[in-house]
Amino acid sequence: MSGVEELNENANGLTPSTVQMLEFHNGLSMAHILSVIAEIGVADQVTDGPLGVEELAKRTGTNADALYRVLRAVASKGVFAEVSPRTFGLTPLAATLRSNVDGSMRDVFRLQGQLCMLDAYAAIGHSVRTGEPAFEHVHGTTLFSYLTARPELSELFSSAMGNSARQIQRPVIDAYDLSDVRRLIDIGGAHGHLVAAILSRYPTMKGVVFDLPHVVPGAAGVLAKAGVADRAEMVGGDYLRAVPAQGDAYTISHVLHQVSDAEAVTVLTNIRKVMAPAGRVLVVDPVIPEGDLPHPGKFMDITMLMLTQGRDRTKAELVDLFEQADLRHVETVALSAPSSIVVAMAA
Numbered sequence: 001m002s003g004v005e006e007l008n009e010n011a012n013g014l015t016p017s018t019v020q021m022l023e024f025h026n027g028l029s030m031a032h033i034l035s036v037i038a039e040i041g042v043a044d045q046v047t048d049g050p051l052g053v054e055e056l057a058k059r060t061g062t063n064a065d066a067l068y069r070v071l072r073a074v075a076s077k078g079v080f081a082e083v084s085p086r087t088f089g090l091t092p093l094a095a096t097l098r099s100n101v102d103g104s105m106r107d108v109f110r111l112q113g114q115l116c117m118l119d120a121y122a123a124i125g126h127s128v129r130t131g132e133p134a135f136e137h138v139h140g141t142t143l144f145s146y147l148t149a150r151p152e153l154s155e156l157f158s159s160a161m162g163n164s165a166r167q168i169q170r171p172v173i174d175a176y177d178l179s180d181v182r183r184l185i186d187i188g189g190a191h192g193h194l195v196a197a198i199l200s201r202y203p204t205m206k207g208v209v210f211d212l213p214h215v216v217p218g219a220a221g222v223l224a225k226a227g228v229a230d231r232a233e234m235v236g237g238d239y240l241r242a243v244p245a246q247g248d249a250y251t252i253s254h255v256l257h258q259v260s261d262a263e264a265v266t267v268l269t270n271i272r273k274v275m276a277p278a279g280r281v282l283v284v285d286p287v288i289p290e291g292d293l294p295h296p297g298k299f300m301d302i303t304m305l306m307l308t309q310g311r312d313r314t315k316a317e318l319v320d321l322f323e324q325a326d327l328r329h330v331e332t333v334a335l336s337a338p339s340s341i342v343v344a345m346a347a
């Protein structure tokens with residue numbers, strides 16, 4: 001029997017379920033490899049054209065043979081292409097790992113590869129057994145106090161979030177008309193990407209980026225680059241205590257899913273107490289469909305389980321939070337992105 005026949009026979013001997021489960025099993029190494037490829041910056045090196053692995057190893061301070069093996073593995077999934085033997089070039093998937101490009105995923109993967117995150121993932125059994133965040137179990141403190149004590153990591157976190165914000169901001173802005181809003185306040189606005197994009201679209205609107213005091217100064221550059229700094233304020237604070245007043249619209253993007261139900265009601269109540277009459281709250285979060293339907297929010301929810309006291313919620317769960325904060329659900333706008341806009345007003 002030739003080698004090829006043996007391979008076929010083995011392949012035929014595997015059930016589709018086994019093949020699928022092996023694929024899931026390999027997902028762990030795929031995620032780790034992508035993190036390291038993002039960290040060493042391979043995609044930036046081949047922006048101007050393909051490079052041989054020896055040159056890539058020299059430029060990235062890595063071992064050429066090991067680098068070849070990891071690139072060969074991810075190229076088999078369409079991330080980079082081996083354009084000639086041991087020479088790799090960009091593909092559309094690999095291009096997302098470049099820095100400073102619209103839609104860059106580089107910092108998202110770099111963040112995932114940080115030891116503090118990997119340690120938390122490794123302790124997911126603790127979360128499953130107790131319902132408590134593995135991150136707090138491993139590091140003895142909450143995610144955000146851990147980040148506050150580590151400025152470089154906090155910067156990487158905000159940059160990764162900013163990049164995902166850029167991914168979701170277009171669908172949000174396209175899907176929801178804000179032309180009657182005079183003052184928009186973005187709660188947990190990180191580096192101001194959403195405010196910058198919305199103010200660019202509506203030339204008379206004023207905006208506020210509200211986030212933790214050490215985070216919010218990072219918005220200055222983004223607002224200036226968008227040419228909206230003269231219409232934007234940056235306010236530092238704690239959304240569990242108070243939020244800026246008199247907004248006609250409060251966006252709160254990927255924030256409620258990182259806090260417990262009780263904290264979410266506190267944040268929503270803090271908004272409701274100070275918003276302008278007829279003001280609106282626009283929650284931008286995944287809305288988990290009922291049943292077994294596939295939805296990326298179902299995996300984002302596991303990240304929330306490990307890292308925070310939060311969770312990704314169904315529409316019914318969000319409506320229940322609104323009601324506890326004396327708000328009423330007005331509409332839900334499904335976006336093409338993993339998240340939707342769920343709108344509420346004072347009850």
Ligand SMILES: C[S@@+](CC[C@H](N)C(=O)[O-])C[C@H]1O[C@@H](n2cnc3c(N)ncnc32)[C@H](O)[C@@H]1O
Binds near residue numbers: 144190253
């Ligand atoms: C997951 S990020 C979301 C950022 C951005 N809105 C987005 O959609 O990408 C959550 C943000 O909440 C901020 N945050 C965490 N705790 C906070 C608090 N107690 N008060 C105000 N902001 C807080 C974090 O600094 C972070 O920028």
